[in-house]
Amino acid sequence: TTSPHEGSAHIEFLRRLHERQQLVTRALDEHFPAGAGPLMDAIRGALLADGKRLRPILCLEACQWSGGSPQAALPAACAIEMIHKMTLVHDDLPAMDDAQTRNGRPALHRVHGEALAILAGDALLVHAFGLLASTREVPAERVTGAITRLCQALGTAGLAGGQALDVLSQAGDVTPEKLDHVHTWKTASLFEAAIVIGAEMGGANASQVEALARYGMLLGRAFQISDDLQDAQDTQAVTPHEVTNYVQLHGVEGARRKLRELLSQAVSAIRSVQGGDSQLLAGITELVWEHSWSTG
Template identity: 45%
Template sequence: MNTKVIERSLENTQPDQHQEFEREIEKVTFDLKAYLSEKRVQVEAALEESITVVYPEKIYEAMRYSLLAGGKRLRPILCLASCELSGGTVEMALPTACALEMIHTMSLIHDDLPAMDNDDYRRGRLTNHKVYGEDIAILAGDGLLAYAFEFIAEKTKEVPAEQVLRVVAKLGRAVAATGLVGGQVLDLEHEGQQNVDVETLKFIHIHKTGALLEASVVCGALLAGANQELLQRLRSYAHNIGLAFQIIDDVLDITATTEELGKTAGKDLQAQKVTYPSLWGIEESRHQAQKLVDLAKAELADFGNRALPLIAIADYITARTN
């Protein structure tokens, strides 16, 4: 595939060049559904084996209840795809992929608590605190977060220790006050406020949602020993898809049903949250998300067929219905 005509940013790309890239991509058949299914099976099998129920049984059962509840497994799959693009293997990235899902699951358990977003359903089933109580749900999230870092350190093989350490540091930053936690704090503080501007909303979601998505992509590359140029390309790709993901989430909260989402629809409106559709409208929100996806794809244009999984995942973000 000749994609060298594409510049690294669409802002510096002529329209005919972007169209040529899109035409070249269309010539290549890539079965995203099959790819996601294959990787999801690998991730699910590893997650199933990752936590054994021992004494005290209740906490391990609660951790497994949410961790094995299904879902898109998008973050671990991004990690695997990024590692392979960077010259690594699924085997070297699988422990980190599982850790990412543990951390993501922790964030969902805590996000659903009455003190946070107060939701009764997640992934089509009762939320953790509805089954095990708020106290155990909090501890289940804590347990998953701590275990995620142990899992990376203990299970990662055939990767230099320095690269594993960089992954641990990247994940720690993504979930701390510098990332997910900080974004969640601002999200809670701005509930019910009507004067939230686009830049504040962007800051919230770059941290609350985008930080872990970016870490998913970057960690896969770090494990494979990617150079700084590739890491920067992947950071930019991940930054753009992370923001696009949240914009579409905001749209789906309005347009999708509870059955489609697997969680309560319309929660943002009930909580009086400022969202992208509330500022831009639904159609403009979709348009802005597509622009971000286009920017993300342009970052990977030089990598040809190797980038097809990540490019297809970027398109999936705007096309998804849950």
């Protein structure tokens, strides 16, 4: 079968993805200078070693789709990536997932120690809000709107709440509803916020925001299932995380079926309203399906 991504349109899609990745990585690199002490080194280790930059790319793209310049959403996109990386550092700590590696490298606390890993995460969170609050490219009410939206996405009914449910889950008490709940809060809420914030920075109208929010939520849930499929493939070892792995509860076939369904609903959501070029937003759903990412 021929992939919908073959040919020049696919090359253009990858070029644009790579360009956005670079834009975000360069901005993050400038924000945290090298050689400025152990805490800064740990922060740089968390932020700059690798990463697909998926959430900030989505934020920039949603802004452009809504008629704004990607530059208008760049501070927000960088803030969202700082927050994302902070959650990974804390997730890997011995008190949480107790992970030894992340993306094939030693987890941050194994290189810099637990204290600096905690502080690097704390500092990333604070710098993220500082950067977002100092956005001057858009009217002030869009900035306060973004801060409010992000706080909702990260709090007790978002990443922190989802992670709490996740770490407290025991084998045997994870129902399909509870699993969807954990995935929605711990993963999809940041995807949704990244996209909605980008759209609002670009001046999207209410129906565009609603459609993109739906796309973000569906894509985020799909992404977590795709990540779970990858984890199930990569490791034979039983880790604490496995209790809330979609594959554990629904099997590989069940996971793939749900993944396909969520991604096709995500594409329908963006196609349901008028907006800019949706090729990149639609194309990202294919990458989630194929799990073929470049972190360069």
